[in-house]
Amino acid sequence: MSLGPAGASLNPDQAENFEDMEKQFAVKAVQHMTTYWAILEKMKGSQLRLTKMDDEIYEHFKKDFPELDPAETINEDTMKSKEGKERWRNFMMAYEKKIDDYNFGTMLRANPKFEYGEKETIFAMRMQFYAIEIARNRHGLNDWVYEQAHTA
Numbered sequence: 801m802s803l804g805p806a807g808a809s810l811n812p813d814q815a816e817n818f819e820d821m822e823k824q825f826a827v828k829a830v831q832h833m834t835t836y837w838a839i840l841e842k843m844k845g846s847q848l849r850l851t852k853m854d855d856e857i858y859e860h861f862k863k864d865f866p867e868l869d870p871a872e873t874i875n876e877d878t879m880k881s882k883e884g885k886e887r888w889r890n891f892m893m894a895y896e897k898k899i900d901d902y903n904f905g906t907m908l909r910a911n912p913k914f915e916y917g918e919k920e921t922i923f924a925m926r927m928q929f930y931a932i933e934i935a936r937n938r939h940g941l942n943d944w945v946y947e948q949a950h951t952a
Contacts, residue, residue: 825905828904829905829906829907829923830907832906832907833906833907833916833921836933837915837916837945840942840945840946841945841946841949842946842949843946844940844942844943844946844947845933845936845937845940845941845942845943845945845946846937846938846939846940846942846943848937848942850930850933850934850937851899851930851934853895853898853899854934857895857927857930857931857934858931858934858935858938860891860894860931861891861931861932861934861935862935864887864890864891865887865891865931868932868935870912870932870935870936870938870939870941871912871936871939871941872911873910873911874908874910874911874922874932876910876922879922879924879928888925888927888928891927891931892925892927892928895927899926899927899930901926902925902926902927903925903926903927904925904926905923905924905925905926906923906924906925906926906929907921907922907923907924907929908921908922908923908924908928908929908932908933909921909922910922912936912941912942913941913944915945
């Protein structure tokens with residue numbers, strides 16, 4: 801049983817440790833997701849900075865993915881196609897030494913009009929999350945979360 805291109809194999813005696821790592825990953829991804837949502841409820845996304853490099857990330861995203869409208873639903877199949885993976889890998893590698901956890905997995909809403917949910921959430925890399933959410937915030941597409949939280 802191979803675990804990837806490095807040719808590492810999974811030792812059945814260590815399978816439990818692998819499951820523990822998967823659980824830890826899932827916990828981190830959910831923590832990131834809930835933390836981000838809580839921040840959006842406390843502050844308008846249009847006033848939020850996600851990194852010290854938001855401006856650079858935003859400009860790079862617009863240049864490399866001009867066809868991606870942050871207001872529209874992300875096509876997960878296109879994002880995860882062979883060509884899509886290559887484009888995103890090239891984008892992300894620019895931040896390898898600049899952004900901590902740039903390649904960690906996280907949860908991304910497919911469409912900014914909806915909350916996180918089973919059908920509305922995509923597994924993505926942290927830099928994909930940053931690029932798309934920075935663009936959404938710049939366009940005011942997440943401000944509704946704050947407004948909804950403060951109308952009750």
